[in-house]
Amino acid sequence: MLRVENLTKVFGQVRAVEDLTFEVRPGVVTGFLGPNGAGKSTTMRMMLGLDRPTSGTVTINGQPYRDLDHPLRQVGALLDAGWIHPNRSARSHLRWMAASNGIPKRRVDEALEMVGLSSVASKRAGGFSLGMKQRLGLAGAMLGDPHTLLFDEPVNGLDPEGIVWIRGFMRNLAREGRTVLVSSHLLTEMSLTADHLVVIGQGRLIADCSVGEFTSRASSSVRVRSPQLPELHRVLAEAGLSVTPGMANDGRPVLNIADVVTDQVGDIAAHAGIALHELTGATASLEEVFMSMTAGAVQYQGGGPHGPAGAPTQGGPR
Numbered sequence: 001m002l003r004v005e006n007l008t009k010v011f012g013q014v015r016a017v018e019d020l021t022f023e024v025r026p027g028v029v030t031g032f033l034g035p036n037g038a039g040k041s042t043t044m045r046m047m048l049g050l051d052r053p054t055s056g057t058v059t060i061n062g063q064p065y066r067d068l069d070h071p072l073r074q075v076g077a078l079l080d081a082g083w084i085h086p087n088r089s090a091r092s093h094l095r096w097m098a099a100s101n102g103i104p105k106r107r108v109d110e111a112l113e114m115v116g117l118s119s120v121a122s123k124r125a126g127g128f129s130l131g132m133k134q135r136l137g138l139a140g141a142m143l144g145d146p147h148t149l150l151f152d153e154p155v156n157g158l159d160p161e162g163i164v165w166i167r168g169f170m171r172n173l174a175r176e177g178r179t180v181l182v183s184s185h186l187l188t189e190m191s192l193t194a195d196h197l198v199v200i201g202q203g204r205l206i207a208d209c210s211v212g213e214f215t216s217r218a219s220s221s222v223r224v225r226s227p228q229l230p231e232l233h234r235v236l237a238e239a240g241l242s243v244t245p246g247m248a249n250d251g252r253p254v255l256n257i258a259d260v261v262t263d264q265v266g267d268i269a270a271h272a273g274i275a276l277h278e279l280t281g282a283t284a285s286l287e288e289v290f291m292s293m294t295a296g297a298v299q300y301q302g303g304g305p306h307g308p309a310g311a312p313t314q315g316g317p318r
Contacts, residue, residue, distance in 0.1 A: 001025060002047065002148055002179055007056035009042055009203075016042045018203040020056070024181045026147070029174045031194030031211075032183040035294050039203035040183045041079070044150055048077055060148055072101040076141030077150040081133040081157070086126025090117055090136050093125055094143055103144050111139040116165075130157025138166070148179040155186060167193045191215075191286040201294045215289050222257045222265045225278035229253055235272045236265065254278070 002024040009017040017039040024030045034040050045051040047058045049065040058064065060075055068074050084093055094108040112121050115135040120128075125136060134157050141149055151170070155163045170193060174180045184190050190197075190211075197214050199207040207214055225248065226232045233255055236243045242258040257265055262281040269276050284292075 001061055002181065003057075003059050004043070004047070005057050005059075007043065007046060007058060008054045009039070009046060009051060010054045016203050017046070017053075020200065020203065020205055022198045022205060022208045024179050024198070025196070026177050026179045027174055028195035029170050029180045029182060029193055030196045030198060031190040032181055032198050032200075033187070033190065033290060034200040034206075036185075037202070038200045038294075040200065041152060042203075043200070044077075044079060044152055044181075044183060047150060048075070048079070050079075070101045070103075070144070072097065072103065072146065073144035074146050075148045075150070076144065076146040077152075078134070078137040078141045078154055079150070079152045081130065081137045084125040084128075084133060084136065086124065088125055089122050090125055090128075090139075091121040093136065094139060097140055097143055101144055107143060107145070111143050114142055115139045131159060131162055134158060135162075138169070146178075149173060150181050152183045153185065154182060155184065155189060163189065187287040187290055188285075199290065199293065206293055211286065215284060215286055217289055217293070220259070220261055220281060220283045222260050222262050223248075223254050223278065223280045223282065224257065224265055224269070224276060225252060225254045226269070226274055226276050228274045229255065231272070232269060232274050232276075235268055235274070239268050241265075241268075248278075 004020055004022050007017055007020040008015070020039075020043065032040055032044070042051060046053050047060075047065065060068065065071060065075060090112060091108055094111060095105060097103075098105060098108055109118070109121070112118050115138045117132065117135050117139060120132065125133065128136065134154060138154065141151070154170075155166055158166060167189065170180055170182060174195070182190070182194065194211055196210055197207060198205070199214070223246075224232065233243055233245070236255065236257060241260055244256045244258070246254050246256045248254050262279050266276065266279055
């Protein structure tokens with residue numbers, strides 16, 4: 001169990017993380033989401049003792065990271081795939097990590113095989129592609145066979161096969177009962193990988209719930225097509241529904257009904273004796289709900305080729 005309690009981090013005049021509280025439970029993949037500048041990376045650095053909180057605590061199974069004995073055996077992390085000495089081989093890179101925490105040498109080759117790098121174990125890491133560096137970082141995270149794993153943007157640089165592989169890899173880790181926290185900007189991928197979401201914006205908690213609960217916060221809508229469209233429009237409006245005429249992709253007229261489900265629209269049409277040629281329900285995607293819920297917490301926005309007037313021009317905490 002990873003527990004964040006009343007966590008705050010201030011950099012000068014910037015409050016990167018503000019009174020943040022949540023738990024990451026074992027047995028599920030928890031997606032850690034937020035716009036750029038939301039404080040995700042800063043929070044993960046505080047989890048690993050790389051940044052000191054201004055106030056609040058982070059504990060892993062009841063202990064701060066700094067108090068863990070042989071921490072690589074308890075917590076594995078991939079925060080920066082480029083954190084590799086370029087002149088060391090993949091095997092040498094992992095061997096010094098293993099030696100620092102009393103991990104047997106045999107585990108190095110096991111970890112390399114786990115991530116598909118056995119064939120390049122003796123090659124210099126400086127010549128690796130970004131995707132290969134990501135895999136080496138994952139091997140380092142798994143080196144001590146830890147119960148808690150933290151991944152920051154783990155699919156960066158991976159090809160489609162690699163993305164599918166890492167999705168299954170993380171879900172298997174959770175099925176083994178491990179605690180898995182994954183930060184990513186790829187919301188479609190998170191919808192396929194995560195079971196639970198922690199969403200922050202400007203350092204504050206926005207949501208802490210399952211993926212299904214999060215996407216259900218957006219209202220559902222229905223698209224309907226009928227040879228009796230004007231009459232259908234009338235009866236739906238008389239029923240108090242919000243109806244907007246529209247066009248399907250093929251140019252045929254349809255009605256879009258907000259805040260309703262297909263059963264309700266179908267029942268109204270049947271009661272009025274109106275034939276339907278299409279009745280399609282739609283719910284918002286994870287990406288759509290995320291954009292809606294974090295709209296007020298976006299630090300940097302595009303606004304045409306030169307950006308919006310008054311947009312910030314300097315970086316801030318992630």
